[in-house]
Amino acid sequence: MPILEIDWNDRTSIVGAVLVAYAVYWVFDVVYLLCFHPLAKFPGPRLPVITAWYTFYYDVVRPGRMMWEIEKWHRKYGPIIRINADEIHIKDSHFYETLYAPKGRKADRWARLSTMVGSPESVFAASDSKTHKERRTPLNPFFSRSTVSKLEPVLQEKVSKLATRLKEFPDPKGVVRLDVAFFALTQDVICDYSFAKDWKHLDHTHFNPENKDSQTESLESIGFIRLFPMLPIYLQELPRWAAALVSPAFAMLLDSKLAIRKEIIKIMEGKVEKESKSDRTVFDALINSDLPPEQKSLNRLNADGNVLIIAGTDTTARALSSILFYLLKDKEMYAKLKAALMEVMPDPNNVPPWVELEKIPYLYGCMREGLRLSHGLTSRQPRVSDQPIKYQDWEIPPNTPVSESAYFVLSDPEIFPEPEKFIPERWMGTAAQRSNLERYMVSWGKGTQQCIGMHLATAEIVLATAVIVRRFEMELYQTTLEDVQVHHDAFVAAVVPWSRGIRAVLTESV
Numbered sequence: 001m002p003i004l005e006i007d008w009n010d011r012t013s014i015v016g017a018v019l020v021a022y023a024v025y026w027v028f029d030v031v032y033l034l035c036f037h038p039l040a041k042f043p044g045p046r047l048p049v050i051t052a053w054y055t056f057y058y059d060v061v062r063p064g065r066m067m068w069e070i071e072k073w074h075r076k077y078g079p080i081i082r083i084n085a086d087e088i089h090i091k092d093s094h095f096y097e098t099l100y101a102p103k104g105r106k107a108d109r110w111a112r113l114s115t116m117v118g119s120p121e122s123v124f125a126a127s128d129s130k131t132h133k134e135r136r137t138p139l140n141p142f143f144s145r146s147t148v149s150k151l152e153p154v155l156q157e158k159v160s161k162l163a164t165r166l167k168e169f170p171d172p173k174g175v176v177r178l179d180v181a182f183f184a185l186t187q188d189v190i191c192d193y194s195f196a197k198d199w200k201h202l203d204h205t206h207f208n209p210e211n212k213d214s215q216t217e218s219l220e221s222i223g224f225i226r227l228f229p230m231l232p233i234y235l236q237e238l239p240r241w242a243a244a245l246v247s248p249a250f251a252m253l254l255d256s257k258l259a260i261r262k263e264i265i266k267i268m269e270g271k272v273e274k275e276s277k278s279d280r281t282v283f284d285a286l287i288n289s290d291l292p293p294e295q296k297s298l299n300r301l302n303a304d305g306n307v308l309i310i311a312g313t314d315t316t317a318r319a320l321s322s323i324l325f326y327l328l329k330d331k332e333m334y335a336k337l338k339a340a341l342m343e344v345m346p347d348p349n350n351v352p353p354w355v356e357l358e359k360i361p362y363l364y365g366c367m368r369e370g371l372r373l374s375h376g377l378t379s380r381q382p383r384v385s386d387q388p389i390k391y392q393d394w395e396i397p398p399n400t401p402v403s404e405s406a407y408f409v410l411s412d413p414e415i416f417p418e419p420e421k422f423i424p425e426r427w428m429g430t431a432a433q434r435s436n437l438e439r440y441m442v443s444w445g446k447g448t449q450q451c452i453g454m455h456l457a458t459a460e461i462v463l464a465t466a467v468i469v470r471r472f473e474m475e476l477y478q479t480t481l482e483d484v485q486v487h488h489d490a491f492v493a494a495v496v497p498w499s500r501g502i503r504a505v506l507t508e509s510v
């Protein structure tokens with residue numbers, strides 16, 4: 001007698017048969033995932049392996065909290081764990097470099113997640129190493145240390161504008177949102193450098209908080225996007241009114257992508273009215289170079305433009321805001337940095353080049369601690385290798401996405417004792433001690449996909465910190481640790497949702 005007899009004329013019978021077939025498939029799938037899958041032997045919780053709903057809960061329902069679940073699992077299961085059906089996560093600071101900057105094997109981005117940034121033709125979205133190299137090589141010269149030094153006049157002009165604007169800040173109580181002010185600075189800098197265009201966020205009455213908040217808000221959906229990585233690509237095709245229905249922040253982000261496209265078209269058509277002190281911008285040099293035409297298509301350049309503007313803004317602004325927060329929280333530190341700056345900047349309007357400022361040991365320590373504690377990108381960045389990866393006694397099969405979250409390295413108490421504390425002095429030891437710490441300073445990532453903007457970001461951080469601390473006295477205004485500490489992962493580090501920003505009252509200026 002057949003186990004299941006289907007009456008094809010009876011809808012209930014057909015539905016029943018489909019459900020039974022699905023249940024049988026599910027049971028087989030679970031058995032496969034737990035017992036026969038190439039990752040079956042790896043330790044870790046079993047529920048997230050058999051159902052994506054677990055991840056959905058910690059990525060979407062409790063947005064961005066997955067990183068803390070991963071931390072909890074590591075405490076229970078050890079340094080190497082399977083975090084879902086496909087991915088391995090490692091928590092071992094000494095292995096970070098081997099994973100991300102290996103010798104003799106590939107460490108490609110995982111193609112499934114590379115579309116997450118919504119610009120599939122960008123350098124950030126290039127998964128295989130050949131495509132990545134093709135896209136990255138022409139950009140490299142614009143972000144070297146020496147090129148960033150040539151950009152000094154642009155950086156000095158923007159930082160000086162920030163100081164002037166702070167001095168005349170219109171809020172009657174003198175309360176300024178430093179996070180917004182720094183966001184305006186870093187976005188104006190990268191737009192100038194990219195297109196010789198002044199987007200004038202620094203000229204905005206309150207530094208344009210809507211601009212910052214729209215980017216922050218749109219990144220909050222990243223947990224959902226991690227589960228459906230093609231979504232941003234489809235959503236971008238929506239008309240503006242429909243995008244605004246999805247989310248006003250998302251619509252603003254689309255506006256900014258459109259504005260970037262318009263700038264690139266103007267450069268392509270030779271119709272740029274230069275508003276910059278720099279004589280060479282990223283995009284006019286790329287367009288006028290002898291790159292193959294497919295590298296210079298509007299869509300390709302637009303994709304890199306989007307990534308440069310988004311990647312170059314929030315991370316750097318967050319590092320700056322963190323530095324100011326920790327310095328203002330501890331008045332002695334603020335005074336110590338000011339005293340060091342007085343020596344090299346007796347005239348506050350005569351600002352030395354950033355490479356000179358970076359040599360001030362205490363300022364260097366503040367910059368490193370700000371970068372470390374602001375945590376830049378919190379999203380795990382899986383790498384895929386065509387060969388097995390050896391870790392302790394484990395052999396991870398080829399083509400498995402493996403990640404190590406930079407957050408755990410940057411807060412490893414064995415490397416950075418009392419990791420939650422801002423201690424500039426930890427970067428002021430002997431050359432050997434410093435170089436040991438630098439090895440674990442993974443804020444920029446490691447390997448061929450390491451942050452291209454690290455020298456630019458360093459220059460902005462050093463210059464802006466020096467000018468603000470030298471010229472101003474201020475008090476924190478209703479701002480506490482929860483306004484800076486990482487609360488969840490929104491691709492970039494995100495603070496508590498009820499934060500009202502990093503606010504300060506300006507009390508004195510020179």
Ligand code: HEM
Binds near residue numbers: 124307371377444456
């Ligand atoms: C404090 C500031 C910054 C931090 C912490 C930071 C962090 C990072 C990290 C960790 C990566 C590597 C991601 C991976 O491993 O897959 C990265 C890549 C990247 N960053 Fe940054 N970044 C910062 C500033 C900037 C700036 C100012 C720019 C602007 C030029 C920029 C542009 C990029 C680009 C284009 C990539 C992709 C590089 C590639 O795929 O080859 N970043 N960033």
